[in-house]
Amino acid sequence: MSEILVLVDHADGAARKPALELLTLARRLGTPSAVLLGAGDTAPSIAATLVEHGAEKVYCADASEFADYLVVPKVDALEQIAQRASPAAVLVTSSAEGKEIAARLALRLDSGLITDAVDVEAGESGPLTTQSAFAATYSVRSTVTRGTPVITVKPNAATPEPTAAAGTLEEVAIAFSPAATGTSVVSRAPRQVSNRPDLTEAAVVVSGGRGVGSAESFAVIEALADSLGAAVGASRAAVDAGWYPHSSQVGQTGKTVSPQLYLANGISGAIQHRAGMQTSKTIVAVNKDAEAPIFDLADFGVVGDLFDVLPQLTAEAEARKG
Template structure:
């Protein structure tokens, strides 16, 4: 079977969940091979993890350039590995960085690019990607007609499924281009951490909107999220009011999420917000207004006061977990 390259996102000595999802999808297209960049001493342990999820090979490159500069060193590495491996497709996580890497790579390879896929499957003439477009109003199926398909895939499009493979670690030396050092990272500020999952990667997201009413009242949203081991999201109205950080905004001008479960609380369902969460597998809304547009979208809706509904739900979930 043809080789499928998967660019691996990793942190704290482990592959991140979206990378394992890509390996699962890659098995439908051919033989998965992982590309691991800048993992340092953790390369061997990450390679073993990737092998558990189907990676036959793990191309590993370690160099200071991956941390000292922005995306171009990763593009250099991925381009050289792709030219060597001649893969049938290249899969990248659909993050801000991932999409920039994919776009630059496709340009260098003279290949077509598909972004924000929600599914990938084998077709007669190569991979076929499914996308939700125009604020998820339409679903389209696309394929690349020239070169090696480069496809970015949204997190949570599939569940990572173990499939034991060799995970053979293959060290790669990268020749960096002059452009690789054009933009230098001069400082880093650690992001405030919590025990909650990353918003774009979470299987469950609990969001609050204008109906929450204040920053203090977001504690009701956080309590429900914590009971479900979920991430916390916010609508643009809540973010613009200063009730929650912009980094948690879900919507067309915020982050796009596609969790297994999305719970919208006090959110009217304006198109701006819907564009960021409409591909969620199951959508639940709690809103006092029975005419709220969000109810046209949901799988389950509760017409009621979120300050009455959510504490009861949190109590019930906590009791069942206990």
């Protein structure tokens, strides 16, 4: 079977969950091969995790350029590995950086590009993807008809499935292009420490909107999220009001999420918000307005005051933990 290259997204010495999801999807298409760039001393432990999740081969490249400069060094590495391996497809996490890497790679390989896929499967002429278009109003089935398919996949498109693999480790030396040093990193700041999962990767997201009423009242959203091990999201109205940071905004001008469970609280369901969460597997809405558009989208709905409903739900979730 042909190789399927998977660019590994990693942080703090560990492979991130979307990378493991991509390895699971890659097994549908061919033989998964992971591409691990700039992991330094943590490369062996990350590689071991990748092998546990089905990587038959791990291409490993380490150089200061991966940390000191943006995007292009990774494109250089992927291009050179792709030229050597002649893969049937290249899978990349659908993040801001991932989509830029994928676009540049597709241009260099003179290949077709598909972004923001929510599913990937084997087709008659190559990988067949599913995308959500026009604020998730339509599902689009697409396949690349030219070159090596380069596909970015949204987090939570698959459940990581561990499986034993050969896991051959291959060290790769990369010849960086002059463009690799075009944009340098001048400073870094640590992310705010939180015990909650990353919003775009979380299996459960609890969001609050205009109906929450104030920044202080977001405590009821956070309490429910913590009881469920969930990430906290916010609508644009809540963010614009200064109640919650923009980094937690879900919607067309915020982040796109696709969790297993999305709980929308005090959110009317405007198209701007729907564009960021409509591909969630199960949607639950709590709103006092029985005519709120969010109920047209929700799988389950509660017409009621979120300040009455959410504390009961939190208490029930905590009780079931015991």
